[in-house]
Amino acid sequence: MSTDLLMTVACLASAIAMFLIGRPRADAVALIMIVALPLTGVVSVNEALAGFADPNIVLIAALFVLGDGLARTGVAQRVGDYLIERGGSNERRLVMLIMAIVAMMGAVMSSTAVVAIFIPIVIRIARQSGVSRGRLLMPVSMAALTSGMLTLVATTPNLVVNSALAYRGYAGFGFFAITPVGAPILAAIIAYMLFARRFLNGARLDDAAKRPSVNDWVARYSLEGRAFRLCVGAASPLVGQTLGRCGLDDDPVAHVVAIERAARMGTTVLLATADSSIAPGDVLLLDVDAAGFDVQAFCERNALVERRMSGAYFTDQTHDVGMAEVIVPPDSSLVGNLARSSATLARHGVTVVGLRRAEAAHVSDLQTTRLKVGDTLLVVGPWIDIFSMQSVEHDIVCLAMPVESEAYVPxxxxSLHALGSMALVIALMLAPGVPNVLAGLIGCLLMGVLGCVSLDSGYRAIHWRSLVLIVGMLPFSIALQRTGGIDIAADAVLRVAGDWGAHGLLGAVFLLTLVVGTVISGTATAVLMAPVVIAMAGHLHASPYPFAMTTAVAASAAYMSPVSNPVNALVSTAGGYRVREFFLVGMPAALGALIITVVVVPLFWPPYPR
Structure with a gap:
């Protein structure tokens, strides 16, 4: 073994060791390797940094932005509403619908983003249906991981493997090339989870560590029965007036929290201020802080129609109307103000609906109570004002946001613009002669022009840690190729499984990729394994495509570990799962994926074409 190879292997072993212990974090490890490899003299500085100019890296960044466009425009939220409407309380139907929709969305956007969007949706579904969240969240992660096997752009490892083929002069895979393998695996995983879900209740979550929900605050602050949705009739005397003239902007008893108004795409929620005008068909979201308030008489007097509410205190409207717990700091202009009619809070667009003090669990009289330093307030208003309020730290300091805040749709x-942009991207990727990266960039620009994303939100959507991780690991393939390490690894695999036949070799590749992917990320696994299996195919004088495809599928089959994939990490925290649960449920799923892959891949990509 040459000195160059020894230094390369030492760097690789160091990187894997740091990945395993989790310190420093993965992107920092990648940066260390970018610096360390050129110092060995095996690769140049330009080669170590070449990944930043790789078209697949740019494509991955573009896909993060496209996924953010689907989230910001409410496409995911509408899917969640559909699930609640169709699934009801039937657990089997909910599991099938959730997994199918998560997989479909994950096929065209980041699976991590899909899971982040769906966690609050599934928790809400669990509360409304009475089903344990532990029996619904694990199927979400299983479907999100499997979605990486449905299209070329569904997950980063696919693009890494595709890039490895192109680097060695082979034509890459098509957009739907992986679908014939992934579709049967998805069907099998859904069927399997219908059985395995009964073993998933999740660990009991520490109540102190749980993120609060709107329902938690409704109970804590005794808000039941205080909320009303009142529709303004055409003959109402309120039509054409402002809330200020009607006295509904600062009424100490009945306060309009927000106004729902019909829009071209459903409804929009408007800030309720003194200057807000009332139009026919508007729905006033009214908070009433007095037991003796006669809502029926108020409606008759103003020609309003009360709309039925199935949830407690605007929980049906949490897509648009939000809550937050804030504290009154020293020197705040709120000190001494009446809690219910503070002009400062009115400027922020929020209303105080609850107050807690150290000496009293809950203060019920908001009309006459004056605020003190250290008071904890529960405020309600449109989400856009809740979020903007957080920046005004000299008046109030935000303590907690509910889990529903993750479902805010700006x-x-x-939504139709975002769907059209995504459809155009897919069509361009399927069209001959259009590079995938160009299609992705066109989609990003189109979403920006149409207002689905902004420049700031687009930059925030890109998962820079993942990009740095990929770029930092890519030089290893150059170094191992140059020093002969890839040939040695390929020979080692052949010595062990060379007599197993084509199906046996594919099974060995799957198992090796699966084992590596259980301890490090799927992206790093694909970076390490792709050049090895392509070289192995060369030694066998076989087609590289079945081995590359098997590696891509196996890199997404990280069902057994809650730490090697951000999808599992998110679900593990939200569902309170133990490592043991991931392993026991994930191992049969991974073995099933192995069997299907070994059987299906040779049908489409024969190792030895005739």
Whole structure:
């Protein structure tokens, strides 16, 4: 073994060791390797940094932005509403619907983003249906991981493997090339989870560590029975007036929290201020802080129609209307103000609906109570004002946001624009002669022009840690190729499984990729394994495509570990799962994926074409 190879292997072993212990974090490890490899003299500085110019890296960044466009425009939220409407309380139907929709969305956007969007949706579904969240969240992660096997752009490892083929002069895979393998695996995983879900209740979550929900605050602050949705009739005397003239902007008893108004794409929620005008058909979201308030008489007097509410205190409207717990700091202009009619809070667009103090669990009289330093307030208002309020730290300091805040949709009226942009990207990727990266960039620009994303939100959507991790690991393939390490690894695999036949070799590749992917990320696994299996195919004088495809599928089959994939990490925290549960449920799923892959891949990509 040459000195160059020894130094390369030492760097690789160091990187894997740091990945395993989790310190420093993965992207920092990648940066260390970018610096360390050129110092060995095996690769140049330009080669170590070449990954930043790789078209697949740019494509991955573009896909993060496209996924953010689907989230910001409410496409995912509409899917969640559909699940609640169709699934009801039937657990089997919910599991099948959730897994199918998560997989379909994950096929065209980041699976991590899909899971982040769906966790609050599934928790809400679990509360409303009475099903344990532990029996629904694990199927979400299983479907999100499997979605990486449905399209070329569904997950980063696919693009890494595709890039490895192109680097060695082979034509890459098509957009739907992986679908014939992934579709039967998805069907099998859904069927399997219908059985395995009964073993998933999740660990008991520490109540102190749980993120609060709107329902938790409704109970804690005794808000039951205080909320009303009142529709303004055409003959109402309120039509054409402002809330200020009607006295509904600062009424100490009945306060309009927000106004729902019909829009081209459903409804929009408007800030309720003194200057807000009332139009026919508007729905006033009214908070009433007095037991003796006669809502029926108020409706008759103002020609309003009370709309039925199935949830407690606007929980049906949490897509648009939000809550937050804030504290009054020293020197705040709120000190001494009446809790219910604070002009400062009115400027922030929020209303105080609950108050807690150290000496009292809950203060019920908001009309006459004056605020003190250290008071904890529960405020309600449109999400856009809840979020903007957090930046005004000299008046109030935000303590907690509910889990529903993750479901906020900034531009719901742009959902068709986002879907059209995504459809155009897919069509361009399928069209001959259009590079995938160009299609992705066109989609990003189109979403920006149409208002689905902004420049700031687009930059925030890109998972820079993942990109740095990929770029930092890519030089290893150059170094191992140059020093002969890839040939040695390929020979080692052949010595062990060379007599197993084509199916046996594919099984060995799957198992090796699966084992590596259980301890490090799927992206790093694909970076390490892709050049090895392509070289192995060369030694066998076989087609590289079945081995590359098997590696891509196996890199997404990280069902057994809650730490090697951000999808599993998110679900593990939200569902309170133990490592043991991931292993026991994930191992049969991984073995099933192995069997299907070994059987299906040779049908489409024979190792030895005739």
């Amino acid at each position: 531009v719901p009226h742009k």
